[in-house]
Amino acid sequence: MFNTVFIENNVQNNPHTSAILGKIKFKESKLIENYSDVWGRVKKPYLQKRDTLNLFIAEKKGDLVKLAPDAYGLGKENHYYYVHAYNCIYECQYCYLQGYFNTPDLVLFVNHDEIINEMEILISKDENTDAWFHAGEYSDSLALSHITGELGLYFELFKKYPKNKLELRTKSVNIKPLLALKPSENIYISFTLSSFEGAKAFDYKCPTITHRLNAIKQLVNHGYNIGIHLDPIIYHEGFENEYSELLSRLGEILGDEKLGYISIGVVRFTKDVHKEVLNNYPDSPMHRQDFIKSFDGKIRYNRTMRMWIMNTVKKLCLNQGFSEKKIYLCMEE
Amino acid sequence: MELLHFAHRGEAQSFIKALNLKSLDDTGNFYGGNQHYLLISGEGHTDTLIKLSYYIAKYCPKIIVNLGIAGSVNEQVKPGEIYPIRTAYFFMDGEPVFQSFTTSNESSMDCITSHNRILDDKLAIKLGNFAQIVDRELWAVGKVSQNLKIPFYSYKLISDYAGHNTQCFDLKARALEFSQRLLEYYLEQTFFKNNLIETTDLTLPFHASFTQKKKIEKLTHKINDLDLINNILESGEIKNANHFISELEDIINPINKHLRKHIERLIHPLESIGAQILIDKNLDQKKIKLQMEINSQTNIDNLKKQLDHFKFSDFENLWNGEIDV
Numbered sequence: 323m324f325n326t327v328f329i330e331n332n333v334q335n336n337p338h339t340s341a342i343l344g345k346i347k348f349k350e351s352k353l354i355e356n357y358s359d360v361w362g363r364v365k366k367p368y369l370q371k372r373d374t375l376n377l378f379i380a381e382k383k384g385d386l387v388k389l390a391p392d393a394y395g396l397g398k399e400n401h402y403y404y405v406h407a408y409n410c411i412y413e414c415q416y417c418y419l420q421g422y423f424n425t426p427d428l429v430l431f432v433n434h435d436e437i438i439n440e441m442e443i444l445i446s447k448d449e450n451t452d453a454w455f456h457a458g459e460y461s462d463s464l465a466l467s468h469i470t471g472e473l474g475l476y477f478e479l480f481k482k483y484p485k486n487k488l489e490l491r492t493k494s495v496n497i498k499p500l501l502a503l504k505p506s507e508n509i510y511i512s513f514t515l516s517s518f519e520g521a522k523a524f525d526y527k528c529p530t531i532t533h534r535l536n537a538i539k540q541l542v543n544h545g546y547n548i549g550i551h552l553d554p555i556i557y558h559e560g561f562e563n564e565y566s567e568l569l570s571r572l573g574e575i576l577g578d579e580k581l582g583y584i585s586i587g588v589v590r591f592t593k594d595v596h597k598e599v600l601n602n603y604p605d606s607p608m609h610r611q612d613f614i615k616s617f618d619g620k621i622r623y624n625r626t627m628r629m630w631i632m633n634t635v636k637k638l639c640l641n642q643g644f645s646e647k648k649i650y651l652c653m654e655e
Numbered sequence: 656m657e658l659l660h661f662a663h664r665g666e667a668q669s670f671i672k673a674l675n676l677k678s679l680d681d682t683g684n685f686y687g688g689n690q691h692y693l694l695i696s697g698e699g700h701t702d703t704l705i706k707l708s709y710y711i712a713k714y715c716p717k718i719i720v721n722l723g724i725a726g727s728v729n730e731q732v733k734p735g736e737i738y739p740i741r742t743a744y745f746f747m748d749g750e751p752v753f754q755s756f757t758t759s760n761e762s763s764m765d766c767i768t769s770h771n772r773i774l775d776d777k778l779a780i781k782l783g784n785f786a787q788i789v790d791r792e793l794w795a796v797g798k799v800s801q802n803l804k805i806p807f808y809s810y811k812l813i814s815d816y817a818g819h820n821t822q823c824f825d826l827k828a829r830a831l832e833f834s835q836r837l838l839e840y841y842l843e844q845t846f847f848k849n850n851l852i853e854t855t856d857l858t859l860p861f862h863a864s865f866t867q868k869k870k871i872e873k874l875t876h877k878i879n880d881l882d883l884i885n886n887i888l889e890s891g892e893i894k895n896a897n898h899f900i901s902e903l904e905d906i907i908n909p910i911n912k913h914l915r916k917h918i919e920r921l922i923h924p925l926e927s928i929g930a931q932i933l934i935d936k937n938l939d940q941k942k943i944k945l946q947m948e949i950n951s952q953t954n955i956d957n958l959k960k961q962l963d964h965f966k967f968s969d970f971e972n973l974w975n976g977e978i979d980v
Contacts, residue, residue, distance in 0.1 A: 328784070349731070352784065360784045364744045365755045373763045424753070559909060610877045612908035617939040625938040626914055629976025 324348040324377040324428075330357055332381060338432035338471065339379050345469045348377065356380075361408075362424040369602055371413065371426035382406075382431035386440045390456065399487075400453040402444060404437050406430075406472065407461035412493055413527040415603045416554050419460065421595030428461075434472045438479050445483050458491025464511075465494040473499050477509065484508050489549060495529040495537040505545040510582045512549025513538055515572070517564035520556060523607060531568065539575040548576055552639075553587030553652050555631055556608060557623065566638050573642040584639055586632045587652035590622035658692040658716035659841075660707060662792050665830025666723045667695050669838040685710055692716055700745070700768055700795035707799045719800050719807040720844075722837045725766060725790040726773060726817030728783035733813065737840045738764040740809040744785050745794040746770065751785055756797025759806040766811060768794035773817040782817070789817045808844070812837055857881075860888060863896040871896070874903040910980060917978050921969055928957040934970075941974050943967075 327348045333339050334353065343351070354360055357380035382405055390401035408429040409419055420426070431437070444450050457463035457476075467473050473490075480488045489510045500511065513534055516524065521531045529537075538548055550572065555561070589608070591599060593615075600609065613621045622628060632651050639649055661667040670676070676686035676693050684706070686693040692714055696706045711719070727734065739760040745752040747770040765786035773779050773789055782789050793809055800807035812833050863871060875884055883906070893899045905912045922932040925945065933944035949955060 354784070363753070364751045364785055365753055367742055367755070367757050370742070370763075374765075557908070557910070610879075610907050612904065612911065614937045616937060624936075626973055626976050626978065627908070627910060627938075629974070630910070630978055630980070631976070633976050 323375075325350075325374045326376045327351040328354050328357060328360055328376065328378045330378075330380045331355055333379055333432050336432045338434065341471050342379060342430060342432070342469055346377070357429055361427055361429060364424070366425035366427065367602075368420040368426050368598060371409075371411075375411075376427040378427060378429040380429055380431055381433045382437065386433075386437045387444060387455070390454075390459075397454075400450055401456065402441075402450075402453060403456040403459040404441060405460055406434070406437065406457060406463070406470070407466070409460065410462045411465050411527075412462060412525070414493075415524045415526060415599060415606050415608060416556070416589055416591070418591065418595045420602060421592060421598040422460075428466075430466070430470055432470075434475050438475060441479060445486055450486070452485045452487075454487045454489060456489045456491060458489075458512075462492050462494050463490040464492040464496050464500070466496075467494075467499045468496055471499075474503060477503050477506065480506060480508050491549075491551065493525070493528050493534065495533045497537050497541055500541060500546065501544055505541075505547070507547065510547045510549045511541055512551055512582070514551040514553060515568060516552075516555075517561065517568050519564050520561075524556065535571055535575060538572070542576055542580050546580075547582045548580055549582040550576075550584045551587070551652070552635055553585055554589035555587065555635060556589045557611065557627070557631055558607070561631075562634055562638070565635050566641075569638050569642045573644075578643060578645050578648070581644055581648055584644060584649045585652040586635050586639075586649065588623055588628045588631050590616075590620045592620055596621040656690060656692055656714070656716045657718045657720055658694060658707075658711065658714070660703070660719060660721045660792075660796055661693070661695050662698045662703070662723050662790075663830070664695050665827060666834050666837065667693060668831060669834035670722075670841070673838055687714075696792065698791050700770065700792055703792040703795035704799060707796060708803070711799065711803055711805065717805065719796060719805055720841070721793055721796045721807065721809040722841060723790065723792070723811060724814040724833050725788045725811035726779075726815055727787065727813045728767070728773070728779045728789050728817050729787035732764070732787045734815050735813065737810055737812045737836065738762065738788065740764055740766045740788065740793065740811055742766075742786075743768060743793040743797040743809070746782055746785070752794075754798075756794065756801050756807075758797070758808050760808050764788060764811075766790055766793050766809065768792060774819060776818040779816070779818040788813065810837065810840060810844075812840075857884065857888070859896070859899070861893070861895050861899070863899075867896040867900065870900055871903065874900065874907065878903060878906055910978070913978050913980050914973075917973055921973065924961050924964065925958075928961055929954070930958065930961075938974060941971065943970060 323346055327343070329339060329351060331353055357378040361378050387402050387404045390403050409423060409426055441455055445453065476488060480486060487508045487510060489512050491512050491514065493514050515531060515534060518531050521528065542548060612623065614624050616622050636649055640646060659670060670693060671686055674688050674691050676688040676691060679685050679687045684695040692710065694706060694710050696703045739762040740758055741760055741762040742755050742757045742765045744755050744765065744767040746767050766788040767782050767786035768791060769782065769789050773782065788811055790811060796807055796809065814833065857875065878884060887893065887902055893902065918934060925932055930945055930947040947954065947958060
């Protein structure tokens with residue numbers, strides 16, 4: 323699975339490190355002082371993740387938990403995200419990671435006790451008594467959780483603080499670790515979904531939508547709260563029918579009572595990411611889209627188009643019986 | 656024409672003979688034949704940058720192919736094998752350089768170009784964190800190729816493991832053998848081009864300005880369906896370049912047509928009395944600019960009448976995505 327595993331000297335003896343090494347296949351391993359001496363030092367082309375993906379096992383330094391941007395989540399509470407990993411094993415054509423980092427190589431941070439400690443410090447502040455904490459900003463939060471083994475630690479933390487919420491964002495169907503844990507009212511597993519055809523066209527190496535829906539069904543039966551991210555929506559003729567079908571299938575397995583929220587967003591890129599997408603996927607139907615350079619410098623549809631697409635999908639969600647108060651537009655001004 | 660690039664004459668000798676290449680200038684380092692140019696740049700990235708840039712600018716080859724011997728910095732990459740190279744990195748003054756260049760090869764082997772010869776095992780290990788192979792020139796070939804927008808390929812014959820065991824004299828003695836092996840390998844390769852519709856493939860039956868032609872080129876590349884585009888042109892319904900551009904935009908985004916009609920309906924009453932309405936073409940800004948020449952009371956009366964009927968909420972609804980599709 324991995325070409326080379328680079329291990330920071332100071333995490334050699336971390337129990338998470340040995341647990342990870344015991345579960346993965348790799349060609350060779352090397353000890354290094356600091357992961358940033360190698361990771362991201364040179365511009366490694368994104369698509370080389372397909373055949374020469376390296377793994378770095380390291381200690382996260384600096385800010386372990388960060389304040390999320392506006393419109394990150396539902397409601398007026400504070401939203402934070404924590405960083406447990408960089409990069410993702412999946413490959414989606416629109417993924418912003420391809421322009422965000424200089425390399426597709428994975429980093430797994432193993433100092434979870436320090437991350438959790440920082441979360442507790444934030445929770446202790448008055449303004450954060452009901453704050454949200456999200457995983458999955460720079461990586462899929464479940465895809466490798468059977469290897470990294472840290473989920474139980476975070477579940478314990480949120481048992482202690484029932485007013486705070488944890489969101490694990492994913493496209494993965496790797497739910498065995500979740501089924502082995504006890505769900506909690508303040509823990510949400512949120513799935514990013516495209517239409518069936520959209521996923522075939524753009525989610526290059528990802529579990530299919532059918533498999534993701536099956537995973538959602540199992541988690542609902544187990545008692546988990548579910549969040550849904552319909553993001554990014556990429557316009558093409560017939561997208562309404564496709565999302566109608568998706569939401570119909572979703573409605574069969576997820577009732578409004580177990581739904582935490584649905585976020586709706588249309589495709590958008592920073593200039594750097596867009597350049598990478600053009601380069602990495604020159605034949606993608608995404609290049610036939612009518613994008614403009616918008617008010618914030620991002621490449622996206624014009625305002626009317628964006629609002630029309632999002633409102634169309636929002637109406638489909640309402641038609642399916644999901645509550646309006648649980649639906650929000652993601653990352654819109 | 657292909658330009659074959661080598662650092663050393665020893666590596667190039669078999670190519671010069673087999674491809675029947677003749678010297679093209681007094682330097683004795685540049686050769687040409689029916690289908691190939693060949694440059695011997697000398698060792699190191701600086702000479703490569705300078706000489707390759709000069710000869711590409713003068714002779715305009717379509718493809719650059721770098722060939723030569725290189726060292727291994729990975730135990731699994733064995734001496735004696737030839738590898739196509741995927742990405743070229745650079746190491747100088749003890750640090751890797753951020754910029755990299757990727758060849759048009761299908762491969763999983765990367766090469767790091769070193770400013771200095773690698774005669775130290777510790778340094779070889781450090782370079783091995785970034786690539787499996789080390790040489791002295793490839794990154795420079797990549798830099799020139801990217802700057803001049805020419806695809807480049809590279810094939811390296813592994814002569815030894817880089818480090819304190821490197822024996823430069825032995826390598827020189829085996830130059831003919833290496834050259835011959837590279838030649839045999841090279842003759843088995845083929846190189847490919849992209850197939851995008853060029854605007855020259857289209858015959859426009861109307862005048863188009865430079866800007867319009869650029870716009871048409873961009874849109875036809877996006878659609879990439881020559882038959883469809885030619886059918887539109889041959890339909891006889893296209894009045895001019897702007898009309899053609901609208902038709903192409905509608906193919907890319909059918910919602911565009913509805914949006915345009917909606918805006919036209921909104922602004923027509925004001926435009927019919929001579930006002931000019933300006934709306935942000937990206938629809939990012941929720942504002943309308945109105946300009947009108949007033950040269951009589953009639954203009955003012957007409958404007959007042961139309962403004963009484965004009966509702967900003969109609970524009971707001973449009974801005975919020977409420978269009979009939």
